[in-house]
Amino acid sequence: MKAPAWLREPLVHFLIAGALLYFGASIPSPAPEAGRVIVVDEDALATSLLRQTGTTDRKVALEAVKRMPAGEKQKLIHQTAADEALWREGRALGLDTIDGVVRMRTIQQMRQVLTAEAAADLSVSDVDVRRYYEANRNAYAEPASASFGHLFFAGPDGKARAEAALARLRSGSAATEYGDRFLYQSNYADAGIEELAGQFGIGFVDALLKLKPGTEWQGPIKSDHGWHLVMLRALTPAKVPPLADIEQRVRADVLDAKRAEATDSAVDKLLDRYDVRTR
Numbered sequence: 001m002k003a004p005a006w007l008r009e010p011l012v013h014f015l016i017a018g019a020l021l022y023f024g025a026s027i028p029s030p031a032p033e034a035g036r037v038i039v040v041d042e043d044a045l046a047t048s049l050l051r052q053t054g055t056t057d058r059k060v061a062l063e064a065v066k067r068m069p070a071g072e073k074q075k076l077i078h079q080t081a082a083d084e085a086l087w088r089e090g091r092a093l094g095l096d097t098i099d100g101v102v103r104m105r106t107i108q109q110m111r112q113v114l115t116a117e118a119a120a121d122l123s124v125s126d127v128d129v130r131r132y133y134e135a136n137r138n139a140y141a142e143p144a145s146a147s148f149g150h151l152f153f154a155g156p157d158g159k160a161r162a163e164a165a166l167a168r169l170r171s172g173s174a175a176t177e178y179g180d181r182f183l184y185q186s187n188y189a190d191a192g193i194e195e196l197a198g199q200f201g202i203g204f205v206d207a208l209l210k211l212k213p214g215t216e217w218q219g220p221i222k223s224d225h226g227w228h229l230v231m232l233r234a235l236t237p238a239k240v241p242p243l244a245d246i247e248q249r250v251r252a253d254v255l256d257a258k259r260a261e262a263t264d265s266a267v268d269k270l271l272d273r274y275d276v277r278t279r
Contacts, residue, residue: 151179162220
C-alpha cells in the first residue's frame with residue numbers, strides 16, 4: 001500500500017523525529033547509583049586510596065589494598081562507603097551542578113552541609129577545655145631550644161683540625177682564628193631543635209643536648225656537614241606551657257574536635273540508610 005503524499009514530505013519526517021527525541025529525552029533513566037545498596041569492592045577501595053594519597057598507580061594501590069591489615073581495611077571500607085553515600089545525597093540536592101565540580105567537590109560540599117547542621121549548637125565549657133588539655137598535653141609541648149656559637153671544620157681532616165683548635169682555644173687563643181665557612185649561621189639564639197636538626201642533622205642535635213651550658217668550647221661534634229666545636233650558652237628543655245597561656249588555642253581545638261565528631265556521627269547516620277556490601 002502506497003503511503004499518502006503528505007507522509008512522504010521531508011518536513012513531516014523532521015517533525016516526527018524531533019518529537020521522538022523530545023519525548024525520549026523526557027523519560028528519566030535510572031542513575032547507576034540509584035537505590036540504597038552500596039557495593040564496595042577492591043577496585044573501589046583502590047580508587048579511594050588513590051584519592052587519599054594523591055598517587056596515580058592503580059596497580060600499586062590494588063596491591064596495598066590486598067596487603068592491608070583487617071582493621072585498616074575496614075576503616076577504608078567505611079570511608080569509601082561514606083564518600084559514596086555523600087556523593088549520592090549531594091547529587092540528590094543538586095550540589096553536583098552548582099559550579100560543574102566533580103565527585104570529590106560534591107562530597108566535600110555535602111560534608112559541609114552535614115557539619116553546618118550537626119555542629120550548629122556546639123559549645124565548649126571550661127571543663128571540656130581542661131579535660132582536653134590534660135588528655136593531649138604532648139600535643140602542646142614546646143620543643144627544646146638552644147643558644148650557642150660554633151666553629152665548623154670541613155673535609156676529611158675536619159675532626160683532627162677541630163681537636164687541635166680546641167686545645168689552642170682552651171689555652172687562650174681567639175676563636176676568630178679557626179673554622180671554615182658554614183652554610184648557615186655561626187651563632188644561634190633560642191633555636192628550636194627541629195630547626196637545628198634540619199640544618200645540622202639529628203646526630204648533632206642528640207650530641208648537643210648532652211652538653212652542659214657554659215663558657216667553654218666543647219666537642220668536636222659531628223654534623224651532616226663535618227665537625228664542630230660548640231660553646232653552648234643556654235639549653236631550654238622541652239616543656240608544656242600552662243593551660244592559662246594557651247587556653248584560647250585549646251578551646252579552639254576542642255571545638256574543632258567536637259565539630260569533627262558531630263560530622264562523623266552525621267555521616268554515620270546517613271550511611272545507615274544504605275546497605276553497604278563488600279565483595
